[in-house]
Amino acid sequence: MKRIVFMAAFLAAAINAGSQNAEPVDDFKPSPVNQPGHAYPMVDSQGRVKAQLFAPDAKYVQLDIGGVKYDMVKDEEGYWTGVSNPQDVGFHYYQLVVDGAMVPDPGSLFFFGACRYGSGIEIPAPDSDIFALKNVPHGQTHEIYFNSPSTGEERRAYVYTPAEYSKNPDKRYPVLYLQHGYCENETSWPLQGRVNFIMDNLIAEGKAVPFIVVMTYGMTNDVQMGGLRNFDIKPFQTVLVDELIPYIDSNFRTLANRENRAMAGLSMGGFETRLVTLARPDVFSRYGLFSGGTYSPDDLKDHKDVKLVFMGCGSKEFPDGVNNAATALNEAGFNAVSYVSEGTAHEFHTWRRCLYEMAQLLFK
Amino acid sequence: MKRIVFMAAFLAAAINAGSQNAEPVDDFKPSPVNQPGHAYPMVDSQGRVKAQLFAPDAKYVQLDIGGVKYDMVKDEEGYWTGVSNPQDVGFHYYQLVVDGAMVPDPGSLFFFGACRYGSGIEIPAPDSDIFALKNVPHGQTHEIYFNSPSTGEERRAYVYTPAEYSKNPDKRYPVLYLQHGYCENETSWPLQGRVNFIMDNLIAEGKAVPFIVVMTYGMTNDVQMGGLRNFDIKPFQTVLVDELIPYIDSNFRTLANRENRAMAGLSMGGFETRLVTLARPDVFSRYGLFSGGTYSPDDLKDHKDVKLVFMGCGSKEFPDGVNNAATALNEAGFNAVSYVSEGTAHEFHTWRRCLYEMAQLLFK
Structure with a gap:
């Protein structure tokens, strides 16, 4: 099993930061x-x-x-x-x-x-550098509005395009659809998630291939506490698959096929990612759950050609869960990766690190 | 003299809203x-x-x-x-x-x-419709970061591209550089100014030709009260003319010449616009001051080929100032337009309306 363990340069500092007895x-x-x-x-x-x-x-x-x-x-x-x-x-x-x-x-x-x-x-984290604003070629974060017949609204999304996108008018790019969690929205990944800086830095260092990231509202926030078991994914799945993806494919230079399309999400956005990817294996080929559950080999029995399954969480969450799930998937022949963010819980730094790790594995 | 007077459909309602004696x-x-x-x-x-x-x-x-x-x-x-x-x-x-x-x-x-x-x-204003989110083709607002050697920073700007921009990969567009006021920043025009919706609606109705709008921080906010007379435009002029404009011209499909470049600003951003356009007549051909002063014929004696001078303000500001300035410029042979926003003062609705009016005159 591939297991990425976060080895911070200043791990001692991070552990110290977590202690309430320090002087x-x-x-x-x-x-x-x-x-x-x-x-x-x-x-x-x-x-x-x-x-x-x-x-x-x-x-x-x-x-x-x-x-x-x-x-x-x-x-x-x-x-x-x-x-x-x-x-x-x-x-x-x-x-x-x-x-x-x-x-x-x-x-x-x-x-x-x-x-x-x-x-x-x-x-400040030992790895704050991964999302720092540096003097490297910068991509763009586009605020877009797309018409959604199913909801009767003009809906907003943010689209990260890599720095080279504007320089290569004939090149097309793969796309990651990236979902926020409960009580967050389409601004959460671009702002506190710092997607643009994480991607700029990874691409500048040659650690990730250039790809597009699309972030929209997951229609998560009307769910009542404890009501997740009754959550109906259909309204959001319709917006995402039938409305947003066609809009992106016609307004950005995408590689508009399953092979070049990934979906990931954090927390309830992981829950949504799991439901959408299981329902529509024809649309996505790479799946990511960040503090958002796991897949079992049985879940994926009809997904034999899935290219990557990424499952991450904080060390203060349920690391055994993602590690054991990846082991089981690896044993069943899937390319599954687990990741544990050291010293963090169910918060955004865990998910920035998950994106940082998953992005390096995508579309290669 | 051309003078645009804002004739609201519900002018009576606006006047009523301004009365403190209404029931x-x-x-x-x-x-x-x-x-x-x-x-x-x-x-x-x-x-x-x-x-x-x-x-x-x-x-x-x-x-x-x-x-x-x-x-x-x-x-x-x-x-x-x-x-x-x-x-x-x-x-x-x-x-x-x-x-x-x-x-x-x-x-x-x-x-x-x-x-x-x-x-x-x-x-709500009688003309709130000009900046409403409607089911029309939507442009994109790009958040960009550009390297600035003169300030040693990666600086942020927002760039509006019209809806058709992504559909016409071979077409190039004129550009308006649009500045905020004192104690505002590069987010003020995109958010409270609602530039994208004003432009989307104007273009959808055929009232404006499609053009790009660029908004960055005018380096205005370190000025002490009363210190405008000592304000040095050079640092911002360098960022704008020597750093941002070349970046925009190399990362967006612009018509990269004076004829197709305009500058406008509100309040202190108008003050900056006046200084920059007077100093660099080789860079811009259309000038706009929104509650931000006026030009005299003497100011423009070396700008005989300026294509448009737009000066606007609220009716509760100094309407005679912009009207008289436009008259004087018209008499001197310039294409000058004044605009008075009825029932508004030194606030953003005045400037949204100024943009709405000026945009219809630009690059035609």
């Missing part, structure tokens, strides 16, 4: 995803978050991150400051609480997750 | 730019804004819009609700104040203005 050191720096000119929120080398808000007349202010509300303390001028316990490396959604009002932190940029546009913070 | 009627509806699933903030037919926030332990909550803070009132469950006076039609930045903390309203989408990403609200 605090005062090396807080502004989060990389702050609003222009804002010093707060800050993060330190142990992954702690320090937030600050001017609220001179408030009774209490809290930092709400990772499921914990941390009380902040007021100074003489009316600024409230608070520090969280260490967080996992990578990207987290959070908010502030001002006398019971749950509001975005005006110091951070805003991202769609937890079913809202709200604050996000970036805890 | 209130209870017809509040969710703002069109709310977060998914959020009922608040709401707007009514008189242009009033009703905000609501759950803040059970707050001492006071205020709605801060149009330079006025409106006290909100708490109900038994802890929800605070408040209503503003009527606002002008179109788009406005606003915020909430919770016990002195100035925070974004979690009910609204977020936009970059007032030097921050924060809340925005849309007061």
Whole structure:
């Protein structure tokens, strides 16, 4: 079985960041995803978050991150400051609480997750370099709108095209359809997922072949908690397969066939990927589930010519699940790969790493 | 003199919306730019804004819009609700104040203005249709990054290409370089300016010829208040003329010459447009100032072959200024057009209308 284990150059630092008993050191720096000119929120080398808000007349202010509300303390001028316990490396959604009002932190940029546009913070990871903005040839992220007769709407999608796309007017490219999770939307992969920078860097280093990535809303967010077993994939499958794919194939220079089409998704987007790929083996040849379940050999008994099955998750999730599933698929003759993101849970840094790993295996 | 006067179908409604003495009627509806699933903030037919926030332990909550803070009132469950006076039609930045903390309203989408990403609200205008998302062929808004040796950075820009761009691989297009104002950035025209929908609709109706629009950060926001007279255009002019334009011309199918290149900007972006076009008559042939000053015949004495000078503003700004400037230019033999946006001030709806009007005159 091929198993990719993430070997960070600074693994010790990552492990240290996950420990709540480490001696605090005062090396807080502004989060990389702050609003222009804002010093707060800050993060330190142990992954702690320090937030600050001017609220001179408030009774209490809290930092709400990772499921914990941390009380902040007021100074003489009316600024409230608070520090969280260490967080996992990578990207987290959070908010502030001002006398019971749950509001975005005006110091951070805003991202769609937890079913809202709200604050996000970036805890530097040993491998933050994989999604850094560098002086390399840059692809483009296209915002597009396509007509959807099945929903009666003009729907939005984002399309990454590699840097060379605009230089090679006669070349056609394979396509990855990439889905977000529950309570996220079509902006989540382009923004907090940093798809364009991950792809730019991989392609510049020769680690991935140039391909197109398409991201649209998976119609996930009306599902009630616990209602996944009743989820009907058909409406989204129709939008994706019957409406979006033909639009992409007629408006971008794609290799418009099964061999050159992949689908992957994170969390509920993995659940959707599994349902769509199993229902439509004629459309996709490479499948990816990021913290989004597994395939069994029985699932794929009619998919003998699937080219790649990629299953990943965080080490704080269910690594045995993806590893055992890949072993079983390998033994049944499939090209299956599992990947475990060290030190991360069910959050976006796990999925950035999954994309980083899967992209290197695609369309080769 | 050619003078375009905006004649709204429902001018009476717009005038009514501007009156603070109108009898209130209870017809509040969710703002069109709310977060998914959020009922608040709401707007009514008189242009009033009703905000609501759950803040059970707050001492006071205020709605801060149009330079006025409106006290909100708490109900038994802890929800605070408040209503503003009527606002002008179109788009406005606003915020909430919770016990002195100035925070974004979690009910609204977020936009970059007032030097921050924060809340925005849309007061329906009689001509909202000009920027509506319709079932017409849609262009694409490309997010691009270009290398800038003069600033040592990878810089971002947004590029609108018309719907037919992807269908006509051998056709080349003229380009409008379009600048935002002070305390805005490269996202302001694509988001609150709704450039893509304005252009899609104009082109679909045959009112504008298809052209490309490029929007990047004008390096405006480090200027101190009152420091405009000391503003040095050179750093931005270098980025625009020596770095961005060559990048656009080599990565998009442009008509890469002066005849097919226009520059326009709003407010401080108009100020920049004036400086750049006067300094580099070899680069642009059509100039647009939206609430951003005027040109005199003397300014243009060395620009005899300028093809179009467009100067617009809101009726609540300095309409005589743009009208008189156009008259003087026309008398001096220039093709100058002035435009006054009825019922609006120094805000984005004025500039959407300026783009809508100028786009119909460009490259014909």
